[in-house]
Amino acid sequence: MKFLFLYWNHPVEPLGLMYLSAVLKQAGHDAKIGIIGGEKDLDQVYKEYKPDVVACSVMTGSHVDFMEIVSRFKKIRPVISMMGGSHPTFHPNVIEEQPELDVLVQGEAEDSIREWANAQAAGGDTTHIPNIWVRKNGQVHKNEIRNLEEDIDKLPFPDRGIVYEHDIWKRQPIRHFIACRGCAYRCTYCFNNAIANVYEGKGKWVRWRSVDKVVEEVKEVIQKWGGKFVYFQDDIFIMDKKWLAEFAEKYSKEVNLPFHCHVRPNLVDEKSAQLLKKAGCYSVHMALETADDDLRKMIERDMPKETIVNASKALNNNGIKIMLQNILGLPTSSLRNDFETLEMNIECEPLYAWCSLFQPYPGLELTRVAKEKGLLEEKDNFDDIGKKFFEASVLKLDNKKEREFLQKWFAVAAAYPILYRSGLVNLLIRAPDVSIVRKTYHMIYDKFRKYKDSQLYGMDLESANAGMDE
Numbered sequence: 001m002k003f004l005f006l007y008w009n010h011p012v013e014p015l016g017l018m019y020l021s022a023v024l025k026q027a028g029h030d031a032k033i034g035i036i037g038g039e040k041d042l043d044q045v046y047k048e049y050k051p052d053v054v055a056c057s058v059m060t061g062s063h064v065d066f067m068e069i070v071s072r073f074k075k076i077r078p079v080i081s082m083m084g085g086s087h088p089t090f091h092p093n094v095i096e097e098q099p100e101l102d103v104l105v106q107g108e109a110e111d112s113i114r115e116w117a118n119a120q121a122a123g124g125d126t127t128h129i130p131n132i133w134v135r136k137n138g139q140v141h142k143n144e145i146r147n148l149e150e151d152i153d154k155l156p157f158p159d160r161g162i163v164y165e166h167d168i169w170k171r172q173p174i175r176h177f178i179a180c181r182g183c184a185y186r187c188t189y190c191f192n193n194a195i196a197n198v199y200e201g202k203g204k205w206v207r208w209r210s211v212d213k214v215v216e217e218v219k220e221v222i223q224k225w226g227g228k229f230v231y232f233q234d235d236i237f238i239m240d241k242k243w244l245a246e247f248a249e250k251y252s253k254e255v256n257l258p259f260h261c262h263v264r265p266n267l268v269d270e271k272s273a274q275l276l277k278k279a280g281c282y283s284v285h286m287a288l289e290t291a292d293d294d295l296r297k298m299i300e301r302d303m304p305k306e307t308i309v310n311a312s313k314a315l316n317n318n319g320i321k322i323m324l325q326n327i328l329g330l331p332t333s334s335l336r337n338d339f340e341t342l343e344m345n346i347e348c349e350p351l352y353a354w355c356s357l358f359q360p361y362p363g364l365e366l367t368r369v370a371k372e373k374g375l376l377e378e379k380d381n382f383d384d385i386g387k388k389f390f391e392a393s394v395l396k397l398d399n400k401k402e403r404e405f406l407q408k409w410f411a412v413a414a415a416y417p418i419l420y421r422s423g424l425v426n427l428l429i430r431a432p433d434v435s436i437v438r439k440t441y442h443m444i445y446d447k448f449r450k451y452k453d454s455q456l457y458g459m460d461l462e463s464a465n466a467g468m469d470e
Contacts, residue, residue, distance in 0.1 A: 018158030090363025353414030
């Protein structure tokens, strides 16, 4: 069978689709990626490739775009439509809401999609495969979640060929990998809390690849495809300190490329920071989220402020650059809370004080809290989230406009505290809520984000991208 996976025009390599492609090709099927918004016309790709299945891993909001493409494709020639990712995992009823959606995949998909493809190709029964809901003869067949594969060393390496036939990924200086699946923590705004509930009783959620497998894959990719920087997409790279010590020893000797990873403040001490430095860690993501103690308890990040400040100091002392993550507009929070979070970022001195506006994705515990408190403007208004992420909040909030504008100025003010201490930021967020102001603020935010990204990875990404041709 031939699968056309759709993915947006974004430079981060889609590891999930790459794993699925590897599994499908092992089973004798074929796969290709069509880029939404890419240089090549997507309809033409569809006509030339003639897939049996068009599939997409979607977050809430992007499911609308995918279904619009499916509808267009089906007018050209028949195809089976398949949706996976977080939206169908937490909101599986989307298959009943979208009559042109044929197959829905929940959770981790490698085993399920291989079994479905084999059965479909052989003309067998596809209605009883775990993790998969199937529409057949007007009826939706709903199946249970399967047990987790706990030995993830068994998985094939992600299929790099499927992405490196596209310049947007082939020419990137940053190569992406994953060493661990799952997270031991239960932050109420996070995918991991929701997905761990889906898999409750189905096996060990946090699973590590062996250091040797990770190092082997990185070496293989760099030798074959090139690359100047490694990015580990794990939710928290330093959960297992014994694993980290072994990794620091082997990676530094066998790969010796700078890398980026995600850490959590309560796991960062001087020893772990030194291990990261020894391994070659150049920069990290670390979440502060909010400075307010009560709000941190609500989102299950109940750690003292000193823990976050001390983690920042340990990383800074070891020369590791920090992208400190924050959420504005949390349920029950105030504009004053958001300013307190800005003040704490200034104290922590990250390279980049990144922040987003909270969005009530389906399946999240914090979404339930927002609903209970009557903060959602419309019941289950999920379709607009994709359009409003980084732009606006869909919650009923006090000082809503000011908080949406503060999100655009947050990183700039943290980098140049005089803007906050002088009161200028307070004036800027009270500007009139008109289109030209929003466009200007978003342009400033976008340019500053690109500037900080180049510092976070130690290179001008556009120049480094061009250099991959050399």
